Amino acid sequence: MLQEDEQIMRIGVLTGGGDCPGLNAVIRAVVRKGVATYGHEFVGFQDGWKGPLEGLSRPLGIAEVRGILPRGGTILGSSRTNPFKIENGVERIKENLAAQGVDALIAIGGEDTLGVATKLHELGVNVIGVPKTIDNDLGATDYTFGFDTAVNIAMEAIDRLHTTAESHHRTLVVEVMGRHAGWIALHAGLAGGANVILLPERQFDVDQVAGYVEKRFQHQYAPIVVVAEGAQPLDGQMVLHNQELDSFGHVRLGGIGQWLAEQLEAKTGKEARTVVLGHIQRGGTPTAFDRVLATRLGLQAIDAAHEGDWGKMVAMQSTDIVRVPLADATAELKTVPLERYAEAEVFFGS
Numbered sequence: 001m002l003q004e005d006e007q008i009m010r011i012g013v014l015t016g017g018g019d020c021p022g023l024n025a026v027i028r029a030v031v032r033k034g035v036a037t038y039g040h041e042f043v044g045f046q047d048g049w050k051g052p053l054e055g056l057s058r059p060l061g062i063a064e065v066r067g068i069l070p071r072g073g074t075i076l077g078s079s080r081t082n083p084f085k086i087e088n089g090v091e092r093i094k095e096n097l098a099a100q101g102v103d104a105l106i107a108i109g110g111e112d113t114l115g116v117a118t119k120l121h122e123l124g125v126n127v128i129g130v131p132k133t134i135d136n137d138l139g140a141t142d143y144t145f146g147f148d149t150a151v152n153i154a155m156e157a158i159d160r161l162h163t164t165a166e167s168h169h170r171t172l173v174v175e176v177m178g179r180h181a182g183w184i185a186l187h188a189g190l191a192g193g194a195n196v197i198l199l200p201e202r203q204f205d206v207d208q209v210a211g212y213v214e215k216r217f218q219h220q221y222a223p224i225v226v227v228a229e230g231a232q233p234l235d236g237q238m239v240l241h242n243q244e245l246d247s248f249g250h251v252r253l254g255g256i257g258q259w260l261a262e263q264l265e266a267k268t269g270k271e272a273r274t275v276v277l278g279h280i281q282r283g284g285t286p287t288a289f290d291r292v293l294a295t296r297l298g299l300q301a302i303d304a305a306h307e308g309d310w311g312k313m314v315a316m317q318s319t320d321i322v323r324v325p326l327a328d329a330t331a332e333l334k335t336v337p338l339e340r341y342a343e344a345e346v347f348f349g350s
């Protein structure tokens, strides 16, 4: 029910950084509750921070969010634009918000997008943050939507790879996403029964990995090795796709799987191949878990905006959706604790 005497706000919504399944579910929940319960108006900013920076927007009402719940990606588009790396970026954002009569922003993103949101809030912009990333590496929230979908995609791939690896007596190395945090590798590897899982959090000994692989062959099974893109060998470095940095200073990773397969083939004498899952992990329809999480985060985000509780990020803690200071989200990256890795190690090589 709409309440009388409530101040109607015009709220901008944007999605920044790498897309992930569930973004549209957040947008839908924000708009559906925002319009129906509070009577607020919305504007969709396009392509992350590029939208408010360049005044690129599109209408965002109930009609625009119909049917988007199961759709992957984001109807608003995304980018890795960093307004703090652009001359007068903050002033331009403030001017464009004022020109479009926008009172507040709901920013849906990972550490980079929310890092910008935190700074903008400190500079007087009304912002609410919603955490997203397939990597599940944001602090202050137990889970980010997109992660469950990515894990299920990777698990299904591993299930399929077991049978072909066994048929050809090959090692199959599966490279999954995860720059600094190995949550996808850990969960997909555990769920898919991988024989070795390698994470960015702990450097690996390639001879030990070759030992696990040989042991698995002795059991008449073919080994599946899951490696996060950011994993590194002892005394080694991350394998980069190229040296270029994006506007948040990130390198593009890729190649550890191929490197490892070559090493394992040379050390074991058994053929080793690589599968790089890449953006398949980010595409397509979200799982039920991610749809529900994204929807609940969206509902809490519009409540926070309606109450003027600026500078907050909505988060999942246990089974509750809570609000935490935006700065907490990016204060520390949530990596895999070594005791969690030890749980997976029980199954290595067997």
Ligand code: F6P
Residues within 6 Å of the ligand: 018, 110, 133, 134, 135, 177, 178, 179, 229, 252, 253, 282
């Ligand atoms: O942060 C999400 C993520 O998918 C990472 O796992 C990966 O390293 C990165 O984005 C890839 O980004 P891009 O699609 O821009 O290459």
